[in-house]
Amino acid sequence: MLLQQLVNGLTLGAVYTLIALSFSLVMGILGVLNLAIAELFMLGGYFGFAAILAKLPLPVALLAGMAGAALVAAVIERVGYQPFRDAPVVTPMLSTLGFSIILQNVATNIWGSDPLQLPDEVFGARFTLGPVSASAMQLTIVGATVVLVALLAFVVQRTALGRALRAVAENRDVARLLGVSAGPLTLLAFMLSGALAGAAGVLIGLHYAAITPYIGVEIGLKAIAVMVVGGTGRIWGALIAGPLIGVAEVMTTAYGGSQIRDFVVYGLMIVILLLRPQGLLGGARTEQGPRV
Amino acid sequence: MTGKQQPRLEAAGITKMFGGIRALNDISLEVLPKQIVGIIGPNGAGKTTTFNVITGAYRPSTGEVRLDGKAVTAEPSHLIARAGISRTFQNIRLFGDMTVWEHLLVAQPHSDFTLRRLLPTRWADPQAFRRAEEILEFLKLADVKDRIARSLPYGIQRRVEIARAISARPKLLLLDEPVAGMNHDEADDIRRLILTLRDSGLSILLIDHDMAFVMNLCDYLYVLDFGVMIAQGRPDQIRSNPVVLDAYLGHAT
Numbered sequence A: 001m002l003l004q005q006l007v008n009g010l011t012l013g014a015v016y017t018l019i020a021l022s023f024s025l026v027m028g029i030l031g032v033l034n035l036a037i038a039e040l041f042m043l044g045g046y047f048g049f050a051a052i053l054a055k056l057p058l059p060v061a062l063l064a065g066m067a068g069a070a071l072v073a074a075v076i077e078r079v080g081y082q083p084f085r086d087a088p089v090v091t092p093m094l095s096t097l098g099f100s101i102i103l104q105n106v107a108t109n110i111w112g113s114d115p116l117q118l119p120d121e122v123f124g125a126r127f128t129l130g131p132v133s134a135s136a137m138q139l140t141i142v143g144a145t146v147v148l149v150a151l152l153a154f155v156v157q158r159t160a161l162g163r164a165l166r167a168v169a170e171n172r173d174v175a176r177l178l179g180v181s182a183g184p185l186t187l188l189a190f191m192l193s194g195a196l197a198g199a200a201g202v203l204i205g206l207h208y209a210a211i212t213p214y215i216g217v218e219i220g221l222k223a224i225a226v227m228v229v230g231g232t233g234r235i236w237g238a239l240i241a242g243p244l245i246g247v248a249e250v251m252t253t254a255y256g257g258s259q260i261r262d263f264v265v266y267g268l269m270i271v272i273l274l275l276r277p278q279g280l281l282g283g284a285r286t287e288q289g290p291r292v
Numbered sequence B: 001m002t003g004k005q006q007p008r009l010e011a012a013g014i015t016k017m018f019g020g021i022r023a024l025n026d027i028s029l030e031v032l033p034k035q036i037v038g039i040i041g042p043n044g045a046g047k048t049t050t051f052n053v054i055t056g057a058y059r060p061s062t063g064e065v066r067l068d069g070k071a072v073t074a075e076p077s078h079l080i081a082r083a084g085i086s087r088t089f090q091n092i093r094l095f096g097d098m099t100v101w102e103h104l105l106v107a108q109p110h111s112d113f114t115l116r117r118l119l120p121t122r123w124a125d126p127q128a129f130r131r132a133e134e135i136l137e138f139l140k141l142a143d144v145k146d147r148i149a150r151s152l153p154y155g156i157q158r159r160v161e162i163a164r165a166i167s168a169r170p171k172l173l174l175l176d177e178p179v180a181g182m183n184h185d186e187a188d189d190i191r192r193l194i195l196t197l198r199d200s201g202l203s204i205l206l207i208d209h210d211m212a213f214v215m216n217l218c219d220y221l222y223v224l225d226f227g228v229m230i231a232q233g234r235p236d237q238i239r240s241n242p243v244v245l246d247a248y249l250g251h252a253t
Helices: A002-030 A037-053 A058-084 A090-111 A136-158 A160-170 A172-177 A182-208 A215-230 A235-256 A258-275 B047-054 B077-083 B100-106 B126-138 B154-167 B184-199 B211-217 B235-239 B242-252
Strands: A126-129 A132-135 B009-018 B021-031 B036-040 B062-067 B085-087 B172-176 B203-207 B220-225 B228-233
Touching (some): A002 A037, A002 A136, A002 A182, A037 A058, A058 A182, A136 A160, A136 A182, A160 A172, A160 A182, A172 A182, A172 B077, A182 A215, A215 A235, A235 A258, B009 B047, B047 B203, B077 B085, B085 B154, B211 B235
Parallel strands (some): B036 B203, B036 B220, B085 B172, B172 B203
Antiparallel strands (some): B220 B228
């Protein structure tokens, strides 16, 4: 029973990890909380559903969700972030809040507010190993998350683009003085972030076999909690915090009752904010010199 | 100074206002190819502000900055960097999580978005890779290649910053107090390094407080005081200039 809950918790945690990485990519590089990520996640789910219902294979659905969400993210960057680049950080945040509500509204108008259901027979297979049983979908979610995180880690840590992204994240002014052009990298960060959120949307939509225009709100907020627990300045903090919160949530529901579930998740966030505001993984961020 | 030679850098009539404060007042200076030029002056004289105007971090209120005769005034700083001006900082500004090696690759000339840039650098840009290896050797940083730069001793961090700056392939290198906080041996290392860089074809503009260091190293000096250029000349001329002695040397030592 405990092992089974662990498997369920890790599945949920995998999705939280993806969305939290999505938030922290933009947060880490621009210091801006892109609130529309919750809706990019929801849209990714709808795009993925559309692909599945059109009888396309799952990898194609996943790519469709990622590409669609990345494109919407690019629009948000150009219209909702770029013009406010030099404004106080709360300004672009408010504009992404506006985008978030508009996108929810658009989704409601296109797909209606009732849950869109997936036929049962899709991904119904289950695998059993001793006392633990996992659905094909759960394994797909965890597998896809591992692959996506590995890809992201490769891009960020090993390539010229990733180095430039990290340089801009660390100190935009110094990076520019070295010839790194921050503008295109900002767009790239938004699109990568959108693709991750879109992938998470496809995966969770298929997991629940249902999706609504409001699915982003609850899970998006939870992903923000995951990001905070992992450390807002360190994008890889989500790798620990995502599974942790997923498991904590599932365990709380299983053993304590679902009515205290959110209490545990957000309580953990507040405890972290109070005791370790840099997050589980965040080191002490000292010697940040004044900006140029 | 020979009248005919095209200066590498010209700053002409630079004034920079911050609100009502005149931080720089009609500053003009030039750096010739393969010349080492120093800017000296008391704290708050406007030396670093001059650097910030040259690199495009600040837009001057009036005046023009030219690199090889071409105006680069207030261009976006990444374009000025690509045009050939690179700098180091008085308070070292290395990237927190990057190794020394990564610092050498991050400043390599950029072509923004090509899929090639998603390959590991060794294959994507073998030229950049080789150049980074050369700089590593040249600045004697090979031993610490894979260390996180900020975890290294102060003197080595300064070298990493210079290495990062020259990996951007500048024509003009700006050094903001390159030997601040260094002991005599370390400072002498940096002095020899600067001479070698000059011999390799770089022009150098530097700020420092260490008078002996500046006098020994520079071909030409500018003296700033409260945003005004109060003197300029060869080190021996500056050393005996009464205005300079009064404004700077007098209360600096």
